[in-house]
Amino acid sequence: MVPPMQEPELPERLGKYQIIRRLAYGGMAEVLLGRLAGTDGFIKEVVVKRVLPQYASNSEFIAMFRDEARITSRLHHGNIVQVVEFAEEGGQHYLVLEYVDGPSxxxxxxxxxxxxxxxxxxxxxxxxxxxxxxxxxxxxxxxxxxxxxxxxxxxxxxxxxxxxxxxxxxxxxxxxxxxxxxxxxxxxxxxxxxxxxxxxxxxxxxxxxxxxxxxxxxxxxxxxxxxxxxxxxxxxxxxxxxxxxxxxxxxxxxxxxxxxxxxxxxxxxxxxxxxxxxxxxxxxxxxxxxxxxxxxxxxxxxxxxxxxITRLFPIHRHEARDRATVRPAKPRVIVVDESRTLRALVRASLGQRYNVIEASTGDEARAAMRGAVPDAVVCQRTLQGMSGLELCHSMRENPRLADVPFILLASDITPELEAEARVVGVQAVLPKRFDPRQLEATLQKILES
Missing domain, CATH: 1.10.510.10 (Transferase(Phosphotransferase) domain 1)
Known part of the structure; x- marks a missing residue:
């Protein structure tokens, strides 16, 4: 039996670039946020697109990767993301690109x-x-x-x-x-x-x-x-x-x-x-x-x-630039509930410490997980199309999402429900009419552990 593929460990550096965090993880490559530091306080953030180690010997994919660098490096235009360099270090191929601070x-x-x-x-x-x-x-x-x-x-x-x-x-x-x-x-x-x-x-x-x-x-x-x-x-x-x-x-x-x-x-x-x-x-x-x-x-x-963009994607400021490292973004929590009111309550409860992403269905939640892996999921038990337990189960079958903490909100908590939730990998079951302090304390405890 082939073991499930795990996301590779985040390198501290690639060449001259300090790696800050993973932005996205795809089938054959991953996208990282990098940082180039120079003299006199010079700092530049870049995107580092790295071939995953298991594909480093795939000559066809490496050729395609090189072609992307060759083509894009010739395009110098204000409306095209610019290539900084293409490099290889220790068998790792990576493409360094201009970092665009904003959403797609x-x-x-x-x-x-x-x-x-x-x-x-x-x-x-x-x-x-x-x-x-x-x-x-x-x-x-x-x-x-x-x-x-x-x-x-x-x-x-x-x-x-x-x-x-x-x-x-x-x-x-x-x-x-x-x-x-x-x-x-x-x-x-x-x-x-x-x-x-x-x-x-x-x-x-x-x-x-x-x-x-x-x-x-x-x-x-x-x-x-x-x-x-x-x-x-x-x-x-x-x-x-x-x-x-x-x-x-x-x-x-x-x-x-x-x-x-x-x-x-x-x-x-x-x-x-x-x-x-x-x-x-x-x-x-x-x-x-x-x-x-x-x-x-x-x-x-x-x-x-x-x-x-500012309204839809609030800015989370980094710490002062003279610090040796950049503080990671707020932990990303996906809140899944059909009720807009309940999602708003969760956002109001967690918004100061967490980047809250809202979803009204399991499908919307899974779509939100296709890019960056969330730090946690808070989900209503009953959803249209799939239940909260089914969503958790599908996540546990995905190697990228298998370890993401999952909190289930339920109107009627019974010992049978708690047992079923543990089986599919739910970390905590809380009342749907939750105490904001209880939710925040539970989430903090789970993330710290």
Whole structure:
């Protein structure tokens, strides 16, 4: 029997970079927050993307990793995450990237959906213009020989658009991009479908065709999602998603959001045309079309976006920079309950000491765990779709989440329930009408142990 895969121990350093914490953990690589310290108090935070040790000898994956570094290192644009360096130390390959202090567009849309909110039209326009500029630059970048590099991102989606706390928009993750000089054709060549089907152009799904206009279709899907707050093509299954992308005509975004001007509907319609020849030929056409909307606001859209990010993702200040280490972020606690009122009570109880992430269902909770592993989960016993005990059981079967402390809230606590909870790995069962001090003390005791 193969033992379950465990997250590797966090290294103290990689090359000249002090490793602060793990930001994300994927199938073949992990993303770390690093820190470069120099003389006279110079400090720079970076992102370190490291190949997991068990894949260090996978030549095909290493070739793809090198290609990502080669492609992205040539892209010097304010709307594209910059490469700092690519290095190898002791058999460990890692890519050092610019650190964007802020959430992804995907995380932002998720938080807004939970609150029944959307981005404002000026904010959407700002994000769209900046993303389109980054895409246009990548699509038309020339190589040293003066020939086009023919870069296609292939994964334009909300998770790969980063929003800084200053309102700056950056396109990230060229890990599966295709380019003329890509070294590993099996990773970037035609016939290999890579990316997310819900954002993939129909000609790519059906015929494997791929060029800059395919990225613009994906961009149109993202634009529709920003305007409506809803996914454009995501279906109940992968096959259903593919069927929707290749056959379904979307309603105008204005039919779901009255604030959308008709001109914006037309931009989305052109981007989502199934015939690539009918789409805009380049990203700058989108920049010009949105500029013609004359969406002038006071404050400017970038400041509106700053305010939205600050509200959705409160800042937790690091300790003074002259300290030898950086204090980790507040422990991340996911609170799962169908009652918005109870979630608000838990947030009010724990918010001073913990970063509280809210979820109303087990599926929402699992989605919140796909990035950084939470420090603890506080969950209602009865949920729509799956119970709190079922959620805990599913976590214990996942090596990444097997050790995450789990507190169950129940209206009627019986010895039978407590025994069942212990079997699936629940650390504590508390009354749903909890005493805030009891919840905080229980959580603190569990985390300290």
């Amino acid at each position: 567009l995907g995380a932002t849309l998720y938080e807004l959906r939970k609150r029944g909110e959307r981005l404002s039209i000026p904010e959407v326009a700002h994000i769209a213009v900046e993303t389109a500029r980054g895409l246009d630059y990548a699509h038309h970048k020339l190589g040293e020989d003066g020939r086009p590099l023919l870069i296609v991102h292939r994964d334009v989606s909300p998770s790969n658009i980063l929003l800084s706390r200053e309102g700056v928009v950056k396109l990230a993750d060229f890990g599966i991009a295709r380019a003329r000089e890509r070294l590993s054709p099996t990773q970037g060549g035609a016939g290999t479908l890579k990316g997310k089907f819900a954002y993939m152009a129909p000609e790519t799904i059906l015929r494997g065709r791929l060029d800059a206009r395919s990225d613009l279709f994906s961009f149109g899907v993202v634009l529709f999602e920003m305007l409506t707050g809803k996914s454009a093509f995501t279906g109940e299954t992968e096959a259903h998603t593919i069927q929707r992308v290749t056959t379904e005509d979307l309603p105008p975004a204005s039919s779901q959001n009255r604030a959308v001007p008709p001109e914006f509907d037309e931009i989305v319609r052109r981007l989502l045309d199934r015939d690539p020849d009918n789409r805009p030929s380049r990203g700058l056409e989108i920049v010009d079309a949105i500029a013609n909307l004359r969406l002038h606001t006071s404050p400017p859209p970038s400041e509106l976006l700053m305010e939205t």
